[in-house]
Amino acid sequence: MPIYPPQQRPDAAPSETLGVQQAEAALVEHYPRLVRLAYVVLPPALGRHRRVLAAHGAVQRALPGARTSPDRLRVPAQSRRSPEAAEAPASAPYAWMRLRVLRTALAYERRPRWWPGRLPAPAALRPTLPVVWGLRLFPRAGGVDELALDRALSGVPGAVRAAFALQLLDGMTDSGARELLAEAGADDPAGAVRRAARLGRPDRAGAQVLLRSGEFDPCTVQTRPSDLLRRRHRMRAVALAAALCVVAGALAVAAEKGVRDEAPGAGVTVPALDPAALLRTAAEQWADTSRIDFTAWPARGDRRGDGELLGRALRAWSEPSGAVRVSTTPDTVDVPPAQPPRLLFAGEVDGAAVVLFHDGGVRVVRYAEPLAGGGGAALDFARTDDADVTTGAAVVVSRTGEKARFLLAPWISETTTRDLLAPNTPGRPLEVGPDGVTALVERPAAGGACDAWPVLQLRSSERIVENHAFLVTDLGDLAPAHLTYTPKPGSGAPARQPREATGPEALLAWARTACSLRTLSGSGVRAVNNWAFAEQKLPEGEAAAQWLCTRADTWRGPGRVLVQFLQPAASPTTPAAVVADRDDTALCSRFGQHILAGTHWKAASGRWYVLAAGSRAVNRIEAAGQVRGTAGGPTLAVRAPRDASVQLTAGLRGGGTLAAVH
Numbered sequence: 001m002p003i004y005p006p007q008q009r010p011d012a013a014p015s016e017t018l019g020v021q022q023a024e025a026a027l028v029e030h031y032p033r034l035v036r037l038a039y040v041v042l043p044p045a046l047g048r049h050r051r052v053l054a055a056h057g058a059v060q061r062a063l064p065g066a067r068t069s070p071d072r073l074r075v076p077a078q079s080r081r082s083p084e085a086a087e088a089p090a091s092a093p094y095a096w097m098r099l100r101v102l103r104t105a106l107a108y109e110r111r112p113r114w115w116p117g118r119l120p121a122p123a124a125l126r127p128t129l130p131v132v133w134g135l136r137l138f139p140r141a142g143g144v145d146e147l148a149l150d151r152a153l154s155g156v157p158g159a160v161r162a163a164f165a166l167q168l169l170d171g172m173t174d175s176g177a178r179e180l181l182a183e184a185g186a187d188d189p190a191g192a193v194r195r196a197a198r199l200g201r202p203d204r205a206g207a208q209v210l211l212r213s214g215e216f217d218p219c220t221v222q223t224r225p226s227d228l229l230r231r232r233h234r235m236r237a238v239a240l241a242a243a244l245c246v247v248a249g250a251l252a253v254a255a256e257k258g259v260r261d262e263a264p265g266a267g268v269t270v271p272a273l274d275p276a277a278l279l280r281t282a283a284e285q286w287a288d289t290s291r292i293d294f295t296a297w298p299a300r301g302d303r304r305g306d307g308e309l310l311g312r313a314l315r316a317w318s319e320p321s322g323a324v325r326v327s328t329t330p331d332t333v334d335v336p337p338a339q340p341p342r343l344l345f346a347g348e349v350d351g352a353a354v355v356l357f358h359d360g361g362v363r364v365v366r367y368a369e370p371l372a373g374g375g376g377a378a379l380d381f382a383r384t385d386d387a388d389v390t391t392g393a394a395v396v397v398s399r400t401g402e403k404a405r406f407l408l409a410p411w412i413s414e415t416t417t418r419d420l421l422a423p424n425t426p427g428r429p430l431e432v433g434p435d436g437v438t439a440l441v442e443r444p445a446a447g448g449a450c451d452a453w454p455v456l457q458l459r460s461s462e463r464i465v466e467n468h469a470f471l472v473t474d475l476g477d478l479a480p481a482h483l484t485y486t487p488k489p490g491s492g493a494p495a496r497q498p499r500e501a502t503g504p505e506a507l508l509a510w511a512r513t514a515c516s517l518r519t520l521s522g523s524g525v526r527a528v529n530n531w532a533f534a535e536q537k538l539p540e541g542e543a544a545a546q547w548l549c550t551r552a553d554t555w556r557g558p559g560r561v562l563v564q565f566l567q568p569a570a571s572p573t574t575p576a577a578v579v580a581d582r583d584d585t586a587l588c589s590r591f592g593q594h595i596l597a598g599t600h601w602k603a604a605s606g607r608w609y610v611l612a613a614g615s616r617a618v619n620r621i622e623a624a625g626q627v628r629g630t631a632g633g634p635t636l637a638v639r640a641p642r643d644a645s646v647q648l649t650a651g652l653r654g655g656g657t658l659a660a661v662h
Helices: 020-029 031-041 048-061 077-081 092-109 144-154 158-169 174-183 189-198 204-211 228-261 307-318 504-520
Strands: 015-017 074-076 135-139 221-225 325-328 342-349 352-359 363-370 378-383 394-400 403-408 412-419 454-460 469-473 481-486 525-537 544-554 559-566 577-583 596-602 608-614 618-625 629-631 635-639 646-652 657-659
Touching: 020 031, 020 092, 031 048, 031 092, 031 158, 048 092, 048 135, 092 158, 092 174, 144 204, 158 174, 158 189, 158 204, 174 189, 307 342, 307 352, 307 363, 342 394, 342 403, 352 394, 363 394, 481 504, 504 525, 504 544, 504 559, 525 608, 525 635, 559 596, 577 596, 596 618, 596 646, 608 618, 608 646, 618 635, 629 635
Parallel strands: 325 378, 481 525
Antiparallel strands: 015 074, 135 221, 342 352, 352 363, 363 378, 394 403, 412 454, 454 469, 469 481, 525 544, 544 559, 559 577, 596 608, 608 635, 618 629, 618 646, 646 657
């Protein structure tokens, strides 16, 4: 059957009439492609299960009815003018079905002006087929790269996700995607296309492969049972609700009369400070969302229903009295909440009533008041911007002397403790209560001898398809810092990425550098990475030494760098020598991948040398000043007096020069 009637030329008519059978054929032929497109465009806040079902529903509802008027089955002119129209996937029936799918998927984020802001868009509330009872569906899990792409997509509007998918899945040009989004009713199509062009940079080809992987394929899914106990409770609740309807009606009439009798303005409560308005996440939502952070934490603790305690905590937050001790991490504001915060915990821990809030994705707030005796309450603020599986895995709930307790994220399935200064000693299991609070854990000593550095080794649940172990350490803030490790570059290998610091090589590096973490205490550190950027054969036939760049990233953005020199030592815990210290720098991050450092070193013979090493792109090092020397490669060693003044510079393989960090 011809797509275009004989009396019309494709480039002459503004639209083209289709038959229902053609639309159905396009749906059957391109069903997986259309469902994947819908899945990417739909809001990640729906959760993976609802997203899968909504994606299939959006495509199936796109098929017109058998009696649909031919005037309504018209292909937009855009789909035939664009260069994509010449390709098979962008045939007229497919283009028409794609437009309808886009309109439906974009509607899930579109709210009328009168619609309450805290409710999902009307499209998300509409019951549609298909429906699955008793099972949870989610696409097959990918790796770290797929997770990173999914997080990036969850942070942009649906129109941007749509433009990104149209460009990478359908190969559309910017102009084609812009016109199609306009036809689908998207707000600011040009802006959406511009923002989509920035996603997946610099490796757009790699992003295209990720988008076509199983992580974004709602046609190939895995299944898990739903919450069986909750299902039973819901059945009982339905029966109970029916019995209470009559009573509720009577109470509503009485309440309405009571409200009318009250004076105007009596009993008015600011919503953000009302305990009844606190946000509470469902117990199992963490296992069915693509946003694994503090917003997925359920409310826990044996006093989470104590309105008086929650009210005192909120009032102290709003207007702390002189008896309330307030502390903040750097660049964290202590202003009252603009909207009701999320309740994470309320319970009794180590002689205090403790309440934890999460405020708008930016802050975690801890309120603590003594259960007996004197002493005022305490209020602590910490930033938690863009927390994830690891940096949102734990919060300090109590500190007593040299020990602390942590409240763990619901996705933590295994908890142990270990000592970074005992790299060959396995971790010890740590007891965790039913409310997620750990037993007391030793804290790193703030002063004195550094003879131990306790850390938590946590493992995430396979229910979120992460299932990997990672280390966090208490640096004096509410949220512990995530420790990672980047191994030394291989010969001719591409640049390596940070990985979890749980392997033997990583633990040995941290055993030499753990004590340097003391300088980071209380500075709002989010994560610390040890990057082994060079290995150097020492002069006079001695063994090799390692160069590490220890980078601490803060929640507020700026980072601090310590360059450490690890010469051969008899003990695996001999501290490394800090040869450079730089604040507020991009060095040793993805935005500062080149580094050069140097130090004075004494050989066993008593002779002194200037040593220098650079990262993998360094192919030449020069020493000037009181000592001169040149090396064609990433390391240099030259004889020099102990206190010789030396200026080090390096040449990069791709051009340009680099000065040594101090």
